[in-house]
Amino acid sequence: MELNKVGFVIKNSSGVEVFSTHSALSGVQVGSGAITVPVPDVPELYYRLDAGEGRLTDAQRADVEQRAKDWYAAHQPSNASGTPDPVYAADNPVMKRSRNFTAATPTWETPPTEAEKKSED
Amino acid sequence: MTSHPKFDMTGIKRMDFAVLDTNGYPAGLTGVLANGSDDGFYRLEGIKTADLSMGNPDLVNIVGDGKFQSAYLFPPAAAPQGTIEGAIYDMNAAVALDGTLKVTKGHWDMHVLGGAEADYKDAAAIFTGWGKSKTAGYRGKTVYWGYLVPKMQMVLLGTTPMQERAAVQARFFAAISEADKYPWGEAFLLADEGVTGGVMIPYVGVYPMTMHTFVGNGAATTVVLDETPAGNDTATPQAVFVYNATDGALLVTTTAYTVTVATKTITFQAGNIPAAGKVIEIFYAYVP
Numbered sequence: 100m101e102l103n104k105v106g107f108v109i110k111n112s113s114g115v116e117v118f119s120t121h122s123a124l125s126g127v128q129v130g131s132g133a134i135t136v137p138v139p140d141v142p143e144l145y146y147r148l149d150a151g152e153g154r155l156t157d158a159q160r161a162d163v164e165q166r167a168k169d170w171y172a173a174h175q176p177s178n179a180s181g182t183p184d185p186v187y188a189a190d191n192p193v194m195k196r197s198r199n200f201t202a203a204t205p206t207w208e209t210p211p212t213e214a215e216k217k218s219e220d
Numbered sequence: 221m222t223s224h225p226k227f228d229m230t231g232i233k234r235m236d237f238a239v240l241d242t243n244g245y246p247a248g249l250t251g252v253l254a255n256g257s258d259d260g261f262y263r264l265e266g267i268k269t270a271d272l273s274m275g276n277p278d279l280v281n282i283v284g285d286g287k288f289q290s291a292y293l294f295p296p297a298a299a300p301q302g303t304i305e306g307a308i309y310d311m312n313a314a315v316a317l318d319g320t321l322k323v324t325k326g327h328w329d330m331h332v333l334g335g336a337e338a339d340y341k342d343a344a345a346i347f348t349g350w351g352k353s354k355t356a357g358y359r360g361k362t363v364y365w366g367y368l369v370p371k372m373q374m375v376l377l378g379t380t381p382m383q384e385r386a387a388v389q390a391r392f393f394a395a396i397s398e399a400d401k402y403p404w405g406e407a408f409l410l411a412d413e414g415v416t417g418g419v420m421i422p423y424v425g426v427y428p429m430t431m432h433t434f435v436g437n438g439a440a441t442t443v444v445l446d447e448t449p450a451g452n453d454t455a456t457p458q459a460v461f462v463y464n465a466t467d468g469a470l471l472v473t474t475t476a477y478t479v480t481v482a483t484k485t486i487t488f489q490a491g492n493i494p495a496a497g498k499v500i501e502i503f504y505a506y507v508p
Binding site for chain 1: 253322441
């Protein structure tokens with residue numbers, strides 16, 4: 100069973116293939132009482148919420164579900180043609196320091212050059 | 221299996237609770253679970269004291285011939301009630317229990333105490349403490365004891381006095397109602413419990429207990445528990461019990477579901493996948 104920090108889960112007839120220890124809404128690590136919620140129209144796709152996040156607004160729910168579907172599409176084996184899998188993006192140190200990175204639309208970016216690193220320091 | 225009906229007690233390890241849904245089944249902090257969703261009991265962290273005890277029975281003295289004749293005890297006329305104090309102020313728990321909402325404004329989270337529209341929710345709770353067995357041959361073995369409370373209401377009162385160089389604690393007031401079944405839907409029976417109704421259920425065992433709720437959607441076959449089960453569904457004694465909450469029927473192990481301890485997973489078997497809207501309550505011993 101794979102684990103991720105982006106809040107999305109894949110459960111199918113084979114069992115739980117991917118599980119998350121974090122909230123898909125806030126990104127925090129979930130504690131007791133965390134909720135696992137199915138994504139409509141994608142039977143094996145779920146997202147996780149921390150216990151206090153159970154009352155989503157319609158906009159929040161739509162956003163989480165869309166991000167889950169985007170992640171799910173990117174996570175399919177057919178897309179694993181040398182492209183780094185976004186499921187791991189949030190854990191990647193390059194992604195973490197990327198100025199363009201957002202949890203909603205993880206993208207890969209060229210690591211900063213040594214000159215850029217010095218200018219940031 | 222060794223029973224430990226006599227034990228000494230100390231401290232309080234944790235309190236877990238869940239708000240009840242409209243049918244009286246535990247359903248997370250919101251009391252509502254969509255089909256296909258699952259949710260474990262919520263832990264109220266930092267709990268320091270839980271002063272919940274049965275009220276005194278009503279005492280009726282019989283006086284005749286100018287002197288005392290006898291006394292009769294009648295069941296208590298008041299609900300068990302008391303305060304629960306914790307070192308941690310938990311807004312999520314507070315708003316879930318009084319039916320209000322937490323708001324975030326800028327840098328701050330806040331909620332309204334004493335709200336005019338507050339609607340105190342029913343909840344089920346599990347209080348757990350430590351103990352040592354007094355069973356012959358097992359004296360001194362650690363056991364876990366506590367109270368299982370099927371139906372209670374609990375509301376945050378605020379805190380103990382803010383005081384210089386002293387810890388401040390969050391204070392809840394709780395009142396317990398009579399219930400006629402366990403939180404997982406199994407009814408109290410005269411043949412088994414000797415009662416058809418009651419308020420609190422003291423328990424003891426070598427592992428602490430908790431619960432997890434799942435609402436079927438006709439497709440989902442697996443549930444991942446919050447805690448690691450202390451054994452599986454076929455162990456002796458059984459560590460995981462899966463109930464159909466609607467009628468309190470215990471599902472048949474192996475046939476209806478299996479338990480994978482390593483991944484904390486319950487897997488419903490073909491032909492036994494919970495239908496849409498069916499509430500499943502999982503009651504299990506966990507590794508502390």
